[in-house]
Amino acid sequence: MKYILLFALLLPLAGHAADTDVTLQIKDHRFQPAEIVVPAGKKIRILVENLDTTPEEFESHDLNREKVIAGHGSTTIYIGPLPAGRYTFMGEFHPDSAHGVITAQ
Amino acid sequence: MFATAIIIFREVLEASLIIGILAAATREIPGSRRWLLAGILAGLAGAGMVAASTDAIGALADGIGQELFNAIVLGVAVLMLAWHNIWMSSHGAQLAAHAKTLGSEISDGRSECSALLLIVGIAVLREGSETVLFLYGIAASDEGSRSAMLLGGLIGLLGGVAVGYTIYAGLLRLPLRLFFAATGVLVLLLAASMASQAARFLIQADLLPSLGGPVWDSSGILSEQSAMGMLLHSLVGYDSHPAGMQLVFYIGVLVAIAVAMRWVGRVRPAGIAPKAAV
Numbered sequence: 001m002k003y004i005l006l007f008a009l010l011l012p013l014a015g016h017a018a019d020t021d022v023t024l025q026i027k028d029h030r031f032q033p034a035e036i037v038v039p040a041g042k043k044i045r046i047l048v049e050n051l052d053t054t055p056e057e058f059e060s061h062d063l064n065r066e067k068v069i070a071g072h073g074s075t076t077i078y079i080g081p082l083p084a085g086r087y088t089f090m091g092e093f094h095p096d097s098a099h100g101v102i103t104a105q
Numbered sequence: 106m107f108a109t110a111i112i113i114f115r116e117v118l119e120a121s122l123i124i125g126i127l128a129a130a131t132r133e134i135p136g137s138r139r140w141l142l143a144g145i146l147a148g149l150a151g152a153g154m155v156a157a158s159t160d161a162i163g164a165l166a167d168g169i170g171q172e173l174f175n176a177i178v179l180g181v182a183v184l185m186l187a188w189h190n191i192w193m194s195s196h197g198a199q200l201a202a203h204a205k206t207l208g209s210e211i212s213d214g215r216s217e218c219s220a221l222l223l224i225v226g227i228a229v230l231r232e233g234s235e236t237v238l239f240l241y242g243i244a245a246s247d248e249g250s251r252s253a254m255l256l257g258g259l260i261g262l263l264g265g266v267a268v269g270y271t272i273y274a275g276l277l278r279l280p281l282r283l284f285f286a287a288t289g290v291l292v293l294l295l296a297a298s299m300a301s302q303a304a305r306f307l308i309q310a311d312l313l314p315s316l317g318g319p320v321w322d323s324s325g326i327l328s329e330q331s332a333m334g335m336l337l338h339s340l341v342g343y344d345s346h347p348a349g350m351q352l353v354f355y356i357g358v359l360v361a362i363a364v365a366m367r368w369v370g371r372v373r374p375a376g377i378a379p380k381a382a383v
Contacts, residue, residue, distance in 0.1 A: 068159055074168075075171070
């Protein structure tokens with residue numbers, strides 16, 4: 001219960017603006033672009049659009065993120081602020097083809 | 106096929122471990138097997154529904170519906186695990202004392218069983234919905250390797266179930282007093298681990314500050330993709346890049362439940378279980 005209350009208290013904070021927006025597409029089980037450069041030290045909002053008919057799971061151990069995107073769906077993932085560096089991500093449902101890297105600089 | 110087996114194994118592992126630990130922890134409670142089964146079936150049905158409404162859930166609350174859903178579901182599971190452990194710390198001794206003759210003497214055994222149903226249902230629901238989506242993706246594709254991939258999925262499923270069964274069978278072999286201490290500690294760690302995961306989803310949704318990006322990066326020492334990393338992640342919530350807020354949730358829940366268990370009392374200090382006279 002206390003968690004639910006906590007969410008309720010925090011809801012007004014939702015959606016406060018990220019510093020940078022980035023769009024990422026999934027097509028034929030690949031990320032486009034496969035390489036994204038973002039500013040270090042800023043909060044980033046990634047808009048992910050899945051153009052495939054099948055679902056995909058955006059997963060990054062480096063960024064500690066995990067989110068399912070339905071076929072023909074889109075979603076928002078917040079990351080950062082990141083220290084400068086390279087952060088890999090992948091599509092867990094298609095690990096053979098879906099790879100990408102975010103460079104913070 | 107191998108990659109598919111690994112993916113399904115990972116999804117199944119966590120639910121399987123939770124079921125194995127709880128099946129062992131509630132073995133003396135009358136009727137717990139039926140509730141366990143009901144939880145698994147309800148979880149599977151729920152998984153199908155959640156998978157089918159992924160898009161709708163994801164679109165809620167400006168695109169952070171999935172995180173909110175996961176965090177709330179995990180929060181409920183944490184509360185139920187806490188309830189289970191606190192309940193066991195007051196009834197465990199009783200259960201141990203007249204394990205076989207107990208019958209319906211424990212008046213609130215029923216609410217304990219509903220907690221069991223919820224925990225198991227939630228575990229299957231969460232991990233199951235991703236498995237359903239993944240398998241749907243395979244089934245909908247027209248790749249020639251479809252049957253090989255489905256076979257891989259089956260192998261992964263059986264592998265995950267086997268690990269859960271192993272921990273169940275292992276726990277049952279323990280002497281009774283050690284058994285209560287061990288299941289108590291495992292459930293405590295599961296709760297803390299789920300609280301940390303809930304925090305991670307709230308950070309991902311930008312509802313909570315991360316309190317320091319990754320506090321450490323131990324992926325070089327123990328990757329979460331390695332077998333041991335996967336097992337520790339599912340069992341004790343190992344995270345190779347935890348945010349500060351995750352640690353706050355993990356430790357907060359761990360301490361809160363442990364204190365409540367002591368307070369409810371008659372519980373022996375976990376871990377210092379005397380050599381059981383069984």
